Amino acid sequence: MNTTHRIHELDPLVAQRIAAGEVIERPASVVRELIDNAVDAQASSIVVQLEEGGMGRITVIDDGIGIAAEDLPLCCRSHTTSKVTTLEDLYALETMGFRGEALYSIAASAKVTIASRHGDANPATIVIDNGREHELEPGGPDQGTKVDVQHLFSAIPARRLFLKRPATESTMCRNILVEKAIAFPSISFRMYESDRLKLDLPATTSKQRVLDALANDKHLIPGETTELSDKASRFELHAVASTPACYRTDRSHIKIYINRRPVEEYALVQAITYGYGEMLPGGAFPYCYLFVEVDPELVDFNIHPAKREVKLRNKAEIHHQVVVMIRRQISKSIPRLRIGNSPPPAQGRFEDFNIGHSSGTLAEPTPPYVHKPIAKMSANSGKPASSDWLERAKQVLEDSKVDRPVEDSREEPDFIYLGQAFDLFLIVQRGESLFMIDQHAAHERILFDQIRSEGGVQRLMVPLEFEVERTVDEFLQTHTAWYADHGLELERSDDLVWELSTIPALWRPIEQQVVQFISSQSTGDLSELEKCLYATIACHAAIKDGDHIDANTAEALIRQVFLLENPVCPHGRTFVVEITRDQLWKSVGRIM
Numbered sequence: 001m002n003t004t005h006r007i008h009e010l011d012p013l014v015a016q017r018i019a020a021g022e023v024i025e026r027p028a029s030v031v032r033e034l035i036d037n038a039v040d041a042q043a044s045s046i047v048v049q050l051e052e053g054g055m056g057r058i059t060v061i062d063d064g065i066g067i068a069a070e071d072l073p074l075c076c077r078s079h080t081t082s083k084v085t086t087l088e089d090l091y092a093l094e095t096m097g098f099r100g101e102a103l104y105s106i107a108a109s110a111k112v113t114i115a116s117r118h119g120d121a122n123p124a125t126i127v128i129d130n131g132r133e134h135e136l137e138p139g140g141p142d143q144g145t146k147v148d149v150q151h152l153f154s155a156i157p158a159r160r161l162f163l164k165r166p167a168t169e170s171t172m173c174r175n176i177l178v179e180k181a182i183a184f185p186s187i188s189f190r191m192y193e194s195d196r197l198k199l200d201l202p203a204t205t206s207k208q209r210v211l212d213a214l215a216n217d218k219h220l221i222p223g224e225t226t227e228l229s230d231k232a233s234r235f236e237l238h239a240v241a242s243t244p245a246c247y248r249t250d251r252s253h254i255k256i257y258i259n260r261r262p263v264e265e266y267a268l269v270q271a272i273t274y275g276y277g278e279m280l281p282g283g284a285f286p287y288c289y290l291f292v293e294v295d296p297e298l299v300d301f302n303i304h305p306a307k308r309e310v311k312l313r314n315k316a317e318i319h320h321q322v323v324v325m326i327r328r329q330i331s332k333s334i335p336r337l338r339i340g341n342s343p344p345p346a347q348g349r350f351e352d353f354n355i356g357h358s359s360g361t362l363a364e365p366t367p368p369y370v371h372k373p374i375a376k377m378s379a380n381s382g383k384p385a386s387s388d389w390l391e392r393a394k395q396v397l398e399d400s401k402v403d404r405p406v407e408d409s410r411e412e413p414d415f416i417y418l419g420q421a422f423d424l425f426l427i428v429q430r431g432e433s434l435f436m437i438d439q440h441a442a443h444e445r446i447l448f449d450q451i452r453s454e455g456g457v458q459r460l461m462v463p464l465e466f467e468v469e470r471t472v473d474e475f476l477q478t479h480t481a482w483y484a485d486h487g488l489e490l491e492r493s494d495d496l497v498w499e500l501s502t503i504p505a506l507w508r509p510i511e512q513q514v515v516q517f518i519s520s521q522s523t524g525d526l527s528e529l530e531k532c533l534y535a536t537i538a539c540h541a542a543i544k545d546g547d548h549i550d551a552n553t554a555e556a557l558i559r560q561v562f563l564l565e566n567p568v569c570p571h572g573r574t575f576v577v578e579i580t581r582d583q584l585w586k587s588v589g590r591i592m
């Protein structure tokens with residue numbers, strides 16, 4: 001320790017180790033930097049070998065362009081790089097590396113051996129032992145580069161204290177490899193741990209790479225994974241993402257890559273969740289690997305030693321485009337219900353199934369669904385308390401039948417309505433699948449579509465008068481024309497007092513709710529306002545959950561549901577669930 005408090009120059013080795021701390025924190029940082037170098041060397045195959053979670057040894061082998069023998073002593077010195085020369089180069093970066101610090105930092109923290117061959121020249125090898133450079137020696141690989149890093153931090157015991165158990169460090173190395181591999185699907189990646197192959201990712205497409213990398217993730221369903229893309233003048237977007245049929249309860253699989261670098265860019269994570277919006281239930285998050293290719297002039301990675309952060313000059317524009325891309329391209333298809341992942345029991349091992357006796361450790365079975373034949377059901381329900389809603393529903397459904405081709409309504413349905421479950425779900429057999437339809441959401445959606453397309457506006461004999469708050473009053477004064485376009489003629493009869501004099505015919509039964517809606521809106525983007533208006537109306541007029549529904553009404557509703565392209569309710573929620581025959585058969589072990 002310097003006790004004189006006088007300024008002096010640091011011993012170069014000490015300075016080097018201090019600087020190295022910023023870049024190399026643990027084995028995973030070494031893996032990250034060495035993979036980056038291999039990628040920059042245009043490798044088509046990268047192999048990572050670990051011993052003791054990388055604390056004993058990390059070896060990275062690539063088949064890239066290699067390092068010329070005369071450059072080998074240079075590559076481990078401070079600020080040496082082949083990737084940038086001038087400051088301007090930083091703004092036209094095509095490579096992962098540019099700081100020229102990685103090998104220097106690694107060489108300051110471990111015993112590093114680099115063996116490489118560049119073109120047809122003779123291969124050569126150099127050893128740098130914790131900052132001490134040895135003589136260049138002949139010999140090395142036939143192609144590419146092999147970097148071997150032994151005993152990381154052995155000369156810096158304080159740093160070793162911060163490392164975790166080998167298994168944990170190994171997992172971190174693996175995560176880094178996977179993260180990189182996802183950005184470079186055309187490169188094959190393999191990881192060995194003490195000679196055992198732990199991960200094998202052959203060169204493939206972008207989507208398949210994500211699927212391969214997440215092969216152990218039981219939540220991700222390959223058939224529910226899709227690719228999205230979009231373009232703007234100075235950036236391009238590409239994403240591998242899940243449909244709303246599969247999701248997680250955390251954001252851990254929303255990943256952002258900017259120019260193929262994984263970055264922590266929360267604003268874009270938000271753009272993704274915002275894009276999915278109500279297509280996913282509350283608290284659910286998609287799988288989404290978003291790759292943004294931006295004009296290098298608009299990005300600056302030189303703000304974080306490990307390049308995890310980025311400055312984006314056109315962030316707002318990218319944010320907007322991500323939302324638009326997801327909303328337009330993620331299809332709100334019918335989700336398939338997944339039935340238990342466990343394989344059917346092997347022959348002769350019935351005891352595993354606890355047949356005939358209940359086991360305290362097993363969850364109580366859910367009561368079986370009781371099949372109610374249509375005839376019995378309509379007899380039972382008779383005339384289900386002929387409430388307003390039913391009349392309205394029938395009316396709307398009858399009306400809408402008229403709109404459809406006559407053959408269509410006379411045609412035998414191509415489904416069998418099996419009955420209603422839990423006073424909410426209509427159970428339908430169609431083709432090779434069973435469908436469960438949320439009656440309220442389905443009806444709401446049908447009404448929503450009708451309300452939107454319906455013309456007939458009625459003049460009210462006595463205008464409906466209502467009073468509003470100041471903010472609403474102001475909003476209405478500037479938006480009377482908009483409401484009139486939607487069949488709602490409004491007039492200001494006094495300060496804060498308004499009169500509604502026309503209303504679309506279909507909305508008559510719920511005119512009070514319409515007035516309530518008008519008197520509660522004081523802000524908003526107009527397309528949003530329109531959606532809200534229709535959704536509110538459809539929601540009020542629709543069959544509620546808990547309502548009994550007779551077979552004819554159900555069938556009429558189901559017919560319309562099957563005509564929809566996107567079965568989502570006006571709020572964006574999916575309301576049809578499908579179980580295929582195959583899934584059912586498999587779930588009872590009839591087919592493997």
Ligand code: ADP
Nearest residue numbers: 037041066075081082097098099100102103145
């Ligand atoms: P940077 O990647 O920022 O340039 P590094 O310290 O990681 O800095 O590497 C220094 C230089 O060594 C690189 O610019 C590159 O020329 C060379 N190099 C490092 N690893 C490899 C490799 N695997 N294949 C070919 N060249 C390499």
Ligand code: MG
Nearest residue numbers: 036037097102
């Ligand atoms: Mg580098």
